[in-house]
Amino acid sequence: MKLLRLEFFKCRRRKIALLCLAVLAVEAVWIVTSLTRQDAEDLRQGWMLLLYNLAMVDAIVMPLSVAVIASRNCELEHKGTTLKLLETMASPGALYAAKLAWGAVVLAALLLLRGAVFAGVGVLWQFPGEVPWVRFGLFTLIFWVVSMMVYALQQGLSLRFANQAAALVCGITGSFLGILSMLFPPALTRCVPWGYYGLLCLVRMDWNPETRFTWFFWRWPEPADLALLCLWAAVFLTVGRALFVKKEV
């Protein structure tokens, strides 16, 4: 807990809150713009449409956002060559865990706030039916886990390379592959870490080419996909941590 508190202390003036608000603002503008283009018929399935669009926007926005958040937190250790001081007071493993926990808290706060904001958008837009709180909660939880998997990859890169360009290029690539993978067959999407935003979405779309009618329906994520997600996260975490602990400063 002491190390986690210190991570927040170290990130003073790093404009992390502003960065999160910017991510939220981009998503809000995107979703609201998309909703204004829908007619009343489309909005009959408003909640599903919202979560479907949100997953799509996340697939584009979150990989890069997560890369930037991780980079903001890790870069300061390289800039001030602080690891050679910190590692005389705390073990490298504990430092790595504290940074990961910091990312988990920041992403949880961002996604919870995001959930609340878009639930509010749905209420204001007067989507039919009650707010699907359980689906919203589950959606937030699943996307937090996906974001943490991506965060584990990004933290590993940001701590490994002093030049943050490597991590940011990975984030940009992730944003590109994240949305592109939604067009891949599921088996291929599973091989793309950023593809899990689309893969684990709670809403699926059915589009009839003849009637040109779009229909959304609820679905539960495949257990195998959840297991694969955990596997990806475990691999990124284990490799990233091992490289960090092994590195001599």
Add this chain to the structure above:
Amino acid sequence: MNVIETQDLCKQYGNALRVAHLDLAVPEGCIYGFLGPNGAGKSTTLKMILGLVRPTAGEIRVLGERMDRADRLTVLRQVGSLIESPSYYGHLTGEENLRIVQTLRGVPEKNIREVLQIVRLDGQRGKKVAHYSLGMKQRLGLAAALLGYPKLLILDEPTNGLDPAGIQEMRELICSLPERYGMTVVVSSHLLSEIDQMADVVGVIREGELVFQDTLNALHGCSRHHLALRTTNNEVARGLLAQKNIRCDQEGDYLILPILSDEVTALLSRLLAEWNLGVVRLEERQKSLEDIFLELTGKAASL
């Protein structure tokens, strides 16, 4: 008691042995000057002592405890360090930087003010470290090292980048630490003059090997006066000197003799003349510390 002891300490990078079979012994309460040219292995050795770099072979004991990876942090609670450049968070103030170290070390908050006063940064504590000069950053690094008033302080090239006034100030501060706080200080440098002005005990490292380790007085002892004699036939002269029990060494064209009394020198010149040996040169010489450093390290001393 030795505060630091290493036995047969080695560090290999690829095929190159950067630190070779090092047996350091740092006595308690002294200022230990760790001297060597750039790239000799000083920083690597100090990092191994702190557990930041894993030794390839050998054993390290700090404050009587073995520095195994597992419990090294317990030992390091009593050790302050400043390795190479100072570590800092540029976007935080000096005081905030020290608060991080204070929290990690678990020492009283009042120590922050005290160490800021010791390094004379109390007037700048609210300023972002990114706006500090290099000298101020160096002093902040020293303040962080001093924060827990450790028994052992390891400073790697602490005067790097400082102006002459800053060097003088840092030197005075380091020299005062053993007496004021009972600390043992290990200070590394490639500057002979710096170590000469600070250290009680000196270790000289060359290409990873410890080539000298003793008190500074013993190092100065190596710089004794001697006579250099050159004759028309040094071989015969050497034999005559041996007959008179005068020890001498050949060094180039010269025979190097200890300082002799005037009577013995006069007797020697008469003896050489009797054997028809001409005295071409007879000089009184003194080895400077730089000469000794040069001999020990095989490199020009940085002055």
